[in-house]
Amino acid sequence: MSYDALLWLSFGGPEGPDDVMPFLENVTSGRGVPRERLAEVAEHYLHFGGVSPINRLNRAAITAVESEFASQGIELPVYFGNRNWHPMVEDTVARMAADGVRRALVFPTSAYGGYSACRQYDEDILRARAAVGANAPELVKLRQFFDHPLFVGAFADGLRAARAGLAGARVVFTAHSVPEAADLAAGPPEEGGRRYSRQIAEAARLVAAEAGVADYDLVWQSRSGPPRVPWLEPDIVDHIGALHARGETAVVVCPVGFVSDHLEVIWDLDNEAAERAAELGMGFARVATPGADPRFAELVAELVREHVAGAAPRKLSGFPAAGCTVNGETCAARCCEPAKRPS
Structure with missing residues (x-):
């Protein structure tokens, strides 16, 4: 055609x-x-x-x-x-x-x-x-x-570069949060829904494997809407606090849910998340998006x-x-x- x-x-x-x-x-x-x-x-x-x-x-x-x-x-x-x-x-x-x-x-x-x-x-x-x-x-x-080798490879190289400058940092993957109900409706019912969050988790797994990262976290960011509506959690800023509480000294954040550095990346990560890490005395690095x-x-x-x-x-x-x-x-x-x- x-x-x-x-x-x-x-x-x-x-x-x-x-x-x-x-x-x-x-x-x-x-x-x-x-x-x-x-x-x-x-x-x-x-x-x-x-x-x-x-x-x-x-x-x-x-x-x-x-x-x-x-x-x-x-x-x-x-x-x-x-x-x-x-x-x-x-x-x-x-x-x-x-x-x-x-x-x-x-x-x-x-x-x-x-x-x-x-x-x-x-x-x-x-x-x-x-x-x-x-x-x-x-x-x-x-x-x-999300599972194309060129997409995964670009993120994996970015993750390697970010980790090289911050030895011992905890790797955290992040993506845009959505309401729980919206995630449940994402995908044919016979597949059990949650296509979005399952694909995000798979992309994180693929990138981590290619970058040689055995252990990591997957969290969410950029939620909006009324507090009474449940969204995918935990939030990246809250998670940085939890990492500090358990003794982590540095964090590398990989925005695997984004293809480019648009506002949710440069505000929610480069400003809010980075500022929270600085307040806690933690090292912080953010992986480049592949766009x-x-x-x-x-x-x-x-x-x-x-x-x-x-x-x-x-x-x-x-x-x-x-x-x-x-x-x-x-x-x-x-x-x-x-x-x-x-x-």
């Missing part, structure tokens, strides 16, 4: 102080998040001048992918669209249609399953195609890649070749190669449904 383009589909982020509140309103639309909470989160962005690094990092990654495509003879233009901020995916898909694109692959900037990490990108595709109408291109979303590694562009090209050239998927786990969808139709019935919000 032939394709005309690749759509790089991401979360989006503000690129100036005036963007911050409108962006957060887009992110939380329909969720009933209090204005005070938005103002609190806005301060995290304003700490960095109101600019999230995510759009800049995506543009740099797209440039690297375009170069990789050229070197491999993959003749696909790359378009960039976001869920929550400009360039909005609806506008990008409209431009693709105007350019004559009839069938395109979609690379979502998330390696995992789950509602926010996977299925919500299907909803983005459905919404964008509906906005464009009958002329919208067919959109085929690429699969999850800027040359292997990340190679990974995207490999995922594309699975479709354009019939290349066999490369995987390091026995998890299904899930997540590939056509026009937003999910890979399995009731897979990764959004959790019902408490009344």
Whole structure:
């Protein structure tokens, strides 16, 4: 089957102080998040001048992918669209249609399953195609890649480098927390759900094994929402306190749930977690995310070749190669449904 383009589909982020509140309103639309909470989160962005690094990092990654495509003879233009901020995916898909694109692959900037990490990108595709109408291109979303050897290898090398500068440190893997109910709903019911947390745990295991780490912890970060709603725990900042209490003197944090250094990484880890470790007199190092590694562009090209050239998927786990969808139709019935919000 032939394709005309690749759509790089991401979360989006503000690129100036005036963007911050409108962006957060887009992110939380329909969720009933209090204005005070938005103002609190806005301060995290304003700490960095109101600019999230995510759009800049995506543009740099797209440039690297375009170069990789050229070197491999993959003749696909790359378009960039976001869920929550400009360039909005609806506008990008409209431009693709105007350019004559009839069938395109979609690379979502998330390696995992789950509602926010996977299925919500299907909803983005459905919404964008509906906005464009009958002329919208067919959109085929690429699969999850948390267990791809290039993804694992980039993290493992980063972990080795971080540990080399902090001898004896406890290794802690971290990923974005989600509500317990959302994690339980992540994956087909017959598989027992929890696709997101199980994939995170498997990625941590794979990275640790390749980096030669026999013992480590897996924790969570960046939770939001009312305290009465249970989320995946423990939190990274709390865990650093627990490590100190049991006599650990240093910690290396590997953000295995993230592909790039966007705000949840540079605020929650490089600021809050690092400050907590400093308060306790503990050494702290944070592993680099793989998005800027040359292997990340190679990974995207490999995922594309699975479709354009019939290349066999490369995987390091026995998890299904899930997540590939056509026009937003999910890979399995009731897979990764959004959790019902408490009344």
